[in-house]
Amino acid sequence: MGVTIIGVRHHSPACARHVGAVIAAIRPRHVLIEGPADFNDRIDELLLGHRPPIAIFTGYRDGTRMHSSWSPLCDYSPEWVALQEGARVGAQLRFIDLPAWHPALADRQNRYADADQRYERATGRLQTAFGAASVDALWDRVFEVADPSGIGERLAAWFEMLRGGAAADESDAAREAHMASWVRAARHDGDDVVVVTGGFHAPALERLIGTDDGRSGWPQVPSLPEGAQAASYLVPFSFRRLDAFSGYQSGMPSPGYYQRLWAEGPRAAGDGLMADVAARLRARHQPTSTADLISARVMAEGLARLRGNAVPARTDILDGLASALVTEALDVPLPWGRRGTIQAATDPVIVEMVAALSGDATGRLAEATPLPPLWHDVDAQIARCALSTGKHRMSLLSPSGVDRSRVLHRLRVLSISGFHRLAGPWTGSEEVLDETWRVDDDDMRQSSVIEASGFGATLHDAAMAALTQRAADVGTDPVAVASSVLLDAALCGLSELTGSLVDNLRAGIGRENDLASLGVCLSAMLTLWRHDRVLGSAGGEGLGAAIRACVPRIMWLVEGLRAIPGRDPGDEPPDRDTVGALVSARDAVLSGPAGIDRAAVLAVCRRTWHDHTAGARLRGAALGLCWCLGDAPADAGRLVRGSARPAAVGDWLFGLFALARDEAIDEPAVMRAVDEVVTAMGPEEFLVSLPGLREAFSVFPPAERQSLAGVVLGLHGHAAAGASSLVRRQGAAPELIAEAAAVEARAEALLAGAGLLDESGPVDRGGDDG
Incomplete structure (x- = not known):
């Protein structure tokens, strides 16, 4: 009668064979295994005939944190072999580690992620001595492809050397003390005991069970903190998730x-x-x-x-x-x-x-395996909405379409495998009234649903909890709230969540100083506002107030971008996203809630486009915003010619076209002025201005670019029919063509300066020497 402690490397075939052999030889009364002790009442579920790899998943939630944890098992996991072989010999099976939700495991998503860095020095010495390139290569040499005889002694020596005299940290000390209490209780119960635990813990357990604490009976499993919720279920796992090359923290690669x-x-x-x-x-x-x-x-x-x-x-x-x-x-x-x-x-x-x-193996649970309530609710919702494998298109104007859309979005925010949104309303500038989804028969759907069950028992409650947690994570960051949480809450039909999110959003807008971020935020809010008739959950007064607060904040920041002392007028601090902020402000004025001060927006924009110390792109955008709000410039052509500096003209036009594309294309003076400016450029100037000009005209779709090319041809006395050839994609990049033309012009200038060029081309001087 005695205790046999087997230290193992998780997911090692050599260790698994050794564990099976020891249990078969000893036929112990108790087999104790490193695993979540709160699962002991259901340990028989692991013997139902599953196809590994599988895992014990635990989801935990309280008022301050959420935690998910997995204890993976495959055919060659020593813990799995201990369960199967222990059951075969009639042993009593128990897990002896702390529950996955316990603070001692709070920083681990994987129970079997023993910290390799604790014994890097020891493995480094062994690698040098054996000439092994890595600890995995060293392990294979000593255990996996070696003669199995004497493996027990080698494992004991290996893990004793790795642990050495190092003291465990606070979390591992708590785990080892709890495991030791189970081992002592099993020893008191009589007969032989086999303990299977991670090799790092084995030397400590040998020392801890040497003294008797005088207690009898099995240890108490720690209780959940007040107000906390936790649940554990078996889930299918996959080799991809198990592989160290995919980021798995423990065990063997490949x-x-x-x-x-x-x-x-x-x-x-x-x-x-x-x-x-x-x-x-x-x-x-x-x-x-x-x-x-x-x-x-x-x-x-x-x-x-x-x-x-x-x-x-x-x-x-x-x-x-x-x-x-x-x-x-x-x-x-x-x-x-x-x-x-x-x-x-x-x-x-x-x-x-x-x-x-x-490998591509995916585990499968036995049919009799208990599943969480969320699985059954998801199954019922998918059946009710007829979401079979394939593509599904639904109108957001019909009640049934909205209902199906909300179910799919709840599945999406919970990261349930197999549901992919292909088309639908995403930004504030589109008028999309239908969605397209693709449903796949995904092997990991069951696993993803079980893992999402930590959020709630129904699809509605789980999606609500997931978005509430995401909102808590992002705090009052207006971009994150608007673009990451509020829109999803509306698409999921969670109207009860949008009120508190809007309050957070309004608080964050007043503190946000990044113009581009506010533009993204405003665009997301406008999406909800414009689609409120479809979504039915976001267009209340609170959201309207947030939009009304965001527009003046954007304009205040625009004012701050002007007149930076000492800056060259050609320098351009705002980027493309900054222009996007003004696009969002334009959309809010034109189609947002009532009460936005149009006159104040126009006043800021007038000051900006008249301020020659402001960047060219910002000035063009400010002019465009005024123009599309009805304050057209008296002489648009003169303004274009005033921005004729090669390094700035493209930026200026980009800002103008981004805000007032339709107005600019309908004004003939604009294209005449652009043509005059470009025609007056020399080759070097044109090369400098070309990237900015290309970006500016990229605002127009292909059909409009061809129409503009026809206008340019007409200005030079050519038929507009040839416009298509001007906008056709060339074999080489336009910048390369322009640079080649500039090189040729410089060469011709050098030839002319040397008297080697006349009107007909290069002059052949001839001569006796050739």
């Missing part, structure tokens, strides 16, 4: 490879890996010949012998494949030499190799 190693052994796993990589690359039309694979295999075998591996390990095979298949210099190091996600600029062949190792 789960597809280790699944093969678990099921078939290291030699067959290596052969399978070669086949998987070749099949994946060929499916993506990457040339992979038989000779390449033979070369990779020979290289992997040689590396294995050189590194002391009995058979090629994962990194041997990957290095062999990389040497045979990658012919270009690498911009970043090979990803299997480090932990973490794939870096940008990784060679595409390497990316595909890593993906092949990851």
